Amino acid sequence: MGEQMTLPIQIEHSNCGECPIRHRAVCAHCERDELEALEEIKYYRSFEAGQTIIWSGDQMNFVGSVVSGIASLTQTMEDGRTQMVGLLLPSDFVGRPGRETAAYDVIATTDIVMCCFRKKPFEELMARTPHIAHRLLQMTLDELDAAREWMLVLGRKTAREKIASLLSIIARRDATLTRGRSSGPIVFDLPLTREAMADYLGLTLETVSRQMSALKKDGIIQLEGKRHVTIPDMGRLMEEAGDDTDGGFLV
Amino acid sequence: MGEQMTLPIQIEHSNCGECPIRHRAVCAHCERDELEALEEIKYYRSFEAGQTIIWSGDQMNFVGSVVSGIASLTQTMEDGRTQMVGLLLPSDFVGRPGRETAAYDVIATTDIVMCCFRKKPFEELMARTPHIAHRLLQMTLDELDAAREWMLVLGRKTAREKIASLLSIIARRDATLTRGRSSGPIVFDLPLTREAMADYLGLTLETVSRQMSALKKDGIIQLEGKRHVTIPDMGRLMEEAGDDTDGGFLV
């Protein structure tokens, strides 16, 4: 069975035409050609929050990456239980080279703009450019890591640890995107509803809410409104997450 | 961070020298050369049940595949909680092309024989042979699928459903390896202890044992001794697993 995957494509946040993201290939000496080839097969799509971008089982005729907004990769059981299996943030890649159909639902969590490439030409480009294939392999390995790290979270962590893990991942990701590694308090807006957090963590939204309140009461996080989060001490949060590895943060 | 992964390499169970597995490359017209090149950098290692084959953080100087036996990819928290994040069965590939160190512990569940290739030459071969890189990408995508499917199991399924899911995965894998798809009862030996099953499923061994007994009492499975399992009706087992997809089994 074919399916959906996310691979963070190596890109830079600088302009290429109307697109705020520059799709950068890996091989230094042929970068120019690749960029031009990508330009030719590129188009844009946008989706509103809540829209299902791709249904599990869909024929896929494009690959692409998220320009802005958040989407989730989700699996659903027939009785309605759902589990988010991946989070698509800006710069993440969508689509499985070589596979025909999607295996997961891709649901827009916020409004989304995607930069798409027609699948066939992209794959041909990939075949012509070994470095792209190699880069895709590396990205897929990263995804696999993230998935396996998440298996530990889902299988063995308590609700409180799960919340702390999610917060630290989002904070880390946010911190590396917006500034370099700094050591002050970290401030960001949660891009997920309580329900989406619950789907990601294998919890109910009530439990998520309770644990958020508890972390707030204990001073691990500060909450302003429902979404605005301040983390005064990243180290303490990671302790709460039960993380031995600091994930390369603040190294 | 680099790490460990499993990718089922495309192989055939026929002899090549002393190795019971034939390492088969993907490109038909250059298969001969690839086989010869693989022969040159090949060697064997064996491990006893319980041995840790690779420690998380180890420098990796080989890639390889399992010839016989079972191993597990495992993550451990500092307080001792462990979660298995992958299962290595015969024909599964070990090692991350392009990564320096292992991210997970690889522990021999049974006695193991591995067929290894020195990493550097293997990667050079990979660079020379685009089809191998492409094949590796496909295998990695399969792994990613398996991991994400498992996230649904870990996050949303009940203990009973988890056990049924694990049994059906093992049964399916066993069935496709040993014979073609047949429709009769399925018989196999569990390659895992109750504790290993628990580590895989995010449960305790007591719960595993209880649910196995329950499934037995309800006639979903038959148990002879501790390990020998008969599944009279695969359909019923998959119902218990809450699986909507039949995973391509008996299609």
Add this chain to the structure above:
DNA sequence: CGGACACCTTGACCGAGATCAAATGGGCGA
């Protein structure tokens, strides 16, 4: 300004699975 709606919080209670503890059983070496 106020009402409606979506999202979130909090409370009370319950149950699946964890934990602690003990009994059973099978395999292997002496």
Add this chain to the structure above:
DNA sequence: TCGCCCATTTGATCTCGGTCAAGGTGTCCG
């Protein structure tokens, strides 16, 4: 064959997180 060791089973109890049910809060729009 006996006895030991270790995996497994089974039992009793506890607890975390799920479930059901009210409220609260913020935002949009009349």
